[in-house]
Each structure stands twice: as structure tokens, then as C-alpha cells.
Amino acid sequence: MTGKKLHAPPTMKAAVFHHAYEPLSIEDVPLKPLKESDVRVKIETCSICHTDLQFVDRGLATYKEPPIILGHEIAGAVEETGKKVTAYLPGDRVIVPATISCGTCLFCKSWNETQCENLKIPGNHIDGGYAQFITVDQRHLTRLPDEFSFELGSLISNVLVGAYHLVFDRVNIRQGETVVIFGCGGFGLSVLQMAKLKHAHVYMVDIFDWKLNIARDYGADGVLNSNKCRVCEEGVCEMLKGKADVVIETIGTPRTLVQAINVLHKGGRIVLSGYADNTLPFLVSKIIMDEIKLIGSVGAPIREIPDVIKLLKDQRIRWEEMITGHFTLDKINEALNTLRMGQSIRTVVHPNKTDL
Ligand SMILES: [Zn+2]
Ligand SMILES: [Zn+2]
CATH class of the missing domain: 3.90.180.10 (Medium-chain alcohol dehydrogenases, catalytic domain)
Structure with a gap:
């Protein structure tokens, strides 16, 4: 047989x-x-x-x-x-x-x-x-x-x-803009480097110092371990000396989505790229009254x-x-x-x- x-x-x-x-x-x-x-x-x-x-x-x-x-x-x-x-x-x-x-x-x-x-x-x-x-x-x-x-x-x-597409095509980050990236994973570190090519000021937020050290090495203008500050948003705004023009959220949890939108100034752009099935955890009125642009990016x-x-x-x-x-x-x-x-x-x- x-x-x-x-x-x-x-x-x-x-x-x-x-x-x-x-x-x-x-x-x-x-x-x-x-x-x-x-x-x-x-x-x-x-x-x-x-x-x-x-x-x-x-x-x-x-x-x-x-x-x-x-x-x-x-x-x-x-x-x-x-x-x-x-x-x-x-x-x-x-x-x-x-x-x-x-x-x-x-x-x-x-x-x-x-x-x-x-x-x-x-x-x-x-x-x-x-x-x-x-x-x-x-x-x-x-x-x-x-x-x-x-x-x-x-x-x-x-x-x-994916980072190239986000920075150069979807968001078109401009010279001198202040960019905050939530998440120091492979995507966050890639977006950081692409945004630096556009001569933006780029700040990274994560909960692991060893990842933030790589971000600093890759050219981040500032890094923040959000586990080490009482209110993440306050820590970010202190680091930036203000709010951000662009926030890129690469994690996708409700908590980081809220933190991301809270550090954005009026007229800013928030980019969602952390793949998840969560719903948006913030008020519609925030988007309207602050004239925020919400941008998705995939691949x-x-x-x-x-x-x-x-x-x-x-x-x-x-x-x-x-x-x-x-x-x-x-x-x-x-x-x-x-x-x-x-x-x-x-x-x-x-x-x-x-x-x-
Ligand atoms: Zn992926
Ligand atoms: Zn097609």
C-alpha cells in the first residue's frame, strides 16, 4: 500500500x-x-x-x-x-x-x-x-x-x-513640526527616523527605558517613560514645552489613545496605526471644537x-x-x-x- x-x-x-x-x-x-x-x-x-x-x-x-x-x-x-x-x-x-x-x-x-x-x-x-x-x-x-x-x-x-508611507504620504510631516510618537516598537522607531528625515522635532513615549534609549540613539529630541510620571499628558507637555502638531499612536489601547489626543494642540493631526478593535475613547466634541484631523494608516x-x-x-x-x-x-x-x-x-x- x-x-x-x-x-x-x-x-x-x-x-x-x-x-x-x-x-x-x-x-x-x-x-x-x-x-x-x-x-x-x-x-x-x-x-x-x-x-x-x-x-x-x-x-x-x-x-x-x-x-x-x-x-x-x-x-x-x-x-x-x-x-x-x-x-x-x-x-x-x-x-x-x-x-x-x-x-x-x-x-x-x-x-x-x-x-x-x-x-x-x-x-x-x-x-x-x-x-x-x-x-x-x-x-x-x-x-x-x-x-x-x-x-x-x-x-x-x-x-x-509603513513608516515611510505614514510620514511622507498619509501625514506629510513638515519641517519644524512637533511630533509625539506613542510606542517605541519597531514601527514607532521607524516612524521616528522617517520624521527626522523631514526635520521635525520628534518625542517618544514608552514604558521601557531600554527601548527609549534606542529612540534617543536614533535621534529622538526627547523621550518619556510614562510609567514614571503621575499623569502622562503632563509629562509629555512638559517635555514639549507645549502641545504637539502631530501625534502618532502605534499601540492602540484606550489609555494611550486618550493620552495621544490630550497632548495634541488645536488643529493638530492624530494618526492611528496600532492595529486593534477598540473603539475611540474620546468625545466627538473634542475633535470638532479643536478641529483635529484624524488619520488612519495601514501598510x-x-x-x-x-x-x-x-x-x-x-x-x-x-x-x-x-x-x-x-x-x-x-x-x-x-x-x-x-x-x-x-x-x-x-x-x-x-x-x-x-x-x-
Ligand atoms: Zn505589523
Ligand atoms: Zn486594488
């Missing part, structure tokens, strides 16, 4: 999310068949984002119903190509974007790809990067320069290009990835300090723990390595 085995579909190892409040489970899952213009990418690195914890620890719903493979910060090498793939060969190093847009809807055609009607986020709408392979259409990929590590590719795919169009690669090649953006841990796929639940404990900025999962 060997026949059955011969015809068994090829499989890969993946960390599968079934239910919130449970560990991810390491399983063999079938490989997705390749369509003509698809590329199968062997995933070298997928870094963990706080959004993943929202699904696992907080019960935030994924768009695709579980079981689903989480992870949206993916870099790897081309393993196999469909018949009509012309742009890539096996072995080519690539970045898989965290937001995949269709390219054909009205929003995509008007250069608002992140508002795509068919937007797909790996690890949310479709299976993501905590697996040995991912299959995507060739047009969504970007080449990872040879001199860049896969870890850097993972950072580019989500936080670096980035892939056409902005080359701009970020150029900034990195010109050494205008730092990133190495953001990589704080490495785990194999079977240790993914330990890897998630490093985020839970506040010990991580970006913990990297290496799905095709068996030891590190």
Missing part, C-alpha cells in the same frame, strides 16, 4: 493559528499549488509584529477565518516559479509586502493602493509567514539587494515602508519600497538595534513570549532553520 503515500500532496511546516488564547500549533500543511504567474518563496525570515499578539492574546479577529498562518513581515528566496514568471529565477532574494493590493480597482488606479478594495495582508486575509513557504504573484515581490540581510528585508516589508504601496531601500543604502536609516531575538519555527510560542514580556522590538522567526 505505497500508492497512497506516492500521491500525497507535498507539505510544509507551519505554525497554525486555530483559536485565540492558545499557542500556535506546528503542523504539516499542504503547499499551495503554483499558478502561472506565481512564485513560491522559501521564507528565510518573518519577524513578529504586535498585531500577531492582538490575534493570539486579545481575540482580535483575523479577516480569514482560522485556521490561518499568521505573520506579515516576510523575506526569503525564490524556490520555484510558475510557467509565466519572467521577473524572477530560483534563488533570487525577495521581499513579500505586508499589504498586497490588486492593482486594478479604482483606489489602486488612483495611487491609493493601501485603500485597495481587495487589500490582502498575509497572516490576516491570507496565510502568512510563519511557514516554510508562501506563494504570491510575481508582481507583488520586490528584489532584496544582495548586501541586505533577510532580517532587514523583513523590517522593510512592514515597519520601514504601504509596494512602489514605496524602492524609496526605503535607497534610504537604507544611503545609510540614512538605522535598523540593527531593532532586531532583538532569533527563533526557529518550532520555538514560535517562545518567540511570541519575548513580545509579551516587553523584551523585544523585533523577534525574528527563521522557518527554514532547524537550529540557530
Whole structure:
């Protein structure tokens, strides 16, 4: 009875999310068949984002119903190509974007790809990067320069290009503006650096000194550990000697959302980018009477990835300090723990390595 085995579909190892409040489970899952213009990418690195914890620890719903493979910060090498793939060969190093847009809807055609009607986020709408392979259409990929590590590719795919999109496109931060960023995670530290490129005055708020030290090193004009002041808002306004033109909230908790809006002056812009399913915890009248602009930001169009690669090649953006841990796929639940404990900025999962 060997026949059955011969015809068994090829499989890969993946960390599968079934239910919130449970560990991810390491399983063999079938490989997705390749369509003509698809590329199968062997995933070298997928870094963990706080959004993943929202699904696992907080019960935030994924768009695709579980079981689903989480992870949206993916870099790897081309393993196999469909018949009509012309742009890539096996072995080519690539970045898989965290937001995949269709390219054909009205929003995509008007250069608002992140508002795509068919937007797909790996690890949310479709299976993501905590697996040995991912299959995507060739047009969504970007080449990872040879001199860049896969870890850097993972950072580019989500936080670096997302921060670029937020600062340069969604908010258009201007020279001399006062910017406060709540959250010193990978996204906060990336936004900080992009805002400094615009010559803004940038202040960071977090509850971990070691993260705030990196922020200072990355050029923050001031940092505040909000656990160390009685009223966070007072501490921030003292640091700023006033209120902010722009506040970027990267955490998404009701408490930090309130703190964020309270440090904004009239006519200011508040940017929400910490993915959560909380409702807004402040008064509508505050938005109206202070003429506040409320701005959302998600991911980035892939056409902005080359701009970020150029900034990195010109050494205008730092990133190495953001990589704080490495785990194999079977240790993914330990890897998630490093985020839970506040010990991580970006913990990297290496799905095709068996030891590190
Ligand atoms: Zn993310
Ligand atoms: Zn579209």
C-alpha cells in the first residue's frame, strides 16, 4: 500500500493559528499549488509584529477565518516559479509586502493602493509567514539587494515602508513640526527616523527605558517613560514645552489613545496605526471644537519600497538595534513570549532553520 503515500500532496511546516488564547500549533500543511504567474518563496525570515499578539492574546479577529498562518513581515528566496514568471529565477532574494493590493480597482488606479478594495495582508486575509513557504504573484515581490540581510528585508516589508508611507504620504510631516510618537516598537522607531528625515522635532513615549534609549540613539529630541510620571499628558507637555502638531499612536489601547489626543494642540493631526478593535475613547466634541484631523494608516504601496531601500543604502536609516531575538519555527510560542514580556522590538522567526 505505497500508492497512497506516492500521491500525497507535498507539505510544509507551519505554525497554525486555530483559536485565540492558545499557542500556535506546528503542523504539516499542504503547499499551495503554483499558478502561472506565481512564485513560491522559501521564507528565510518573518519577524513578529504586535498585531500577531492582538490575534493570539486579545481575540482580535483575523479577516480569514482560522485556521490561518499568521505573520506579515516576510523575506526569503525564490524556490520555484510558475510557467509565466519572467521577473524572477530560483534563488533570487525577495521581499513579500505586508499589504498586497490588486492593482486594478479604482483606489489602486488612483495611487491609493493601501485603500485597495481587495487589500490582502498575509497572516490576516491570507496565510502568512510563519511557514516554510508562501506563494504570491510575481508582481507583488520586490528584489532584496544582495548586501541586505533577510532580517532587514523583513523590517522593510512592514515597519520601514509603513513608516515611510505614514510620514511622507498619509501625514506629510513638515519641517519644524512637533511630533509625539506613542510606542517605541519597531514601527514607532521607524516612524521616528522617517520624521527626522523631514526635520521635525520628534518625542517618544514608552514604558521601557531600554527601548527609549534606542529612540534617543536614533535621534529622538526627547523621550518619556510614562510609567514614571503621575499623569502622562503632563509629562509629555512638559517635555514639549507645549502641545504637539502631530501625534502618532502605534499601540492602540484606550489609555494611550486618550493620552495621544490630550497632548495634541488645536488643529493638530492624530494618526492611528496600532492595529486593534477598540473603539475611540474620546468625545466627538473634542475633535470638532479643536478641529483635529484624524488619520488612519495601514501598510504601504509596494512602489514605496524602492524609496526605503535607497534610504537604507544611503545609510540614512538605522535598523540593527531593532532586531532583538532569533527563533526557529518550532520555538514560535517562545518567540511570541519575548513580545509579551516587553523584551523585544523585533523577534525574528527563521522557518527554514532547524537550529540557530
Ligand atoms: Zn505589523
Ligand atoms: Zn486594488
